[in-house]
Amino acid sequence: MATKLAVRNDKESHHSANEIHGSEAVSKTLTQGVTDLLDLRMQVKQAHWNIAGSSFFGVHKLLDKLAEELDATIDTTAERQRSLGFITHGTARHVAKNSSLKQLAAETQAIPEVVNHLVDLYLTVGEATKEGIRLADEEEDPGTSDMLVDCLRMLDQHRYLLQSYLMQSE
C-alpha cells in the first residue's frame, strides 16, 4: 500500500490525459469523422422533423432510431480522440465550418428525395470511414481501426434500412 502511494506522489509518474498516445494523422481523421457524424446526425433529425408523405410514420420513427445510434457512435469516436491524447471538437460552430457533407434545403419534404439524400451522406461518411480504417492500420493503431470497423458496420446498416424504404416508394 505504502509503495503505491509513494509512486502516485512521484511527479515523474504523473501522466496527463493530454499525453499523446496516437498519431496526428489518425487524430485528424477522427476530428473530421466526429464533425461529419455530427452533421449527419443533425440532418437525420432535420429529416425526422420535416418529411411528409404516405410512409411518414415508419420513416419518422426509423430516423429517430438512426439518430440515437449515431449519438452513441459520435460519443465513442470523440472519446477515442481523448484516449489518444487529442482534443475533440464537437460544437455547432465547428461542424458548420468544417463539415464535408452536402445539405438539402429545409423546404425539401418529399420522403424519396430526403431519404435519397441521406443515403448519399451515408455513402460519403462510409467511404471516409474506410479510409480511416486503412490509415489506422498503417499507423498501427488497432484500437482506432476496430472502433471504425464498428462505425462502418453501423453506417452500412443504416444505409440499407433507408434504401429499403426507397424500394417501397418506387
Ligand SMILES: [Fe+2]
Ligand atoms: Fe421526435
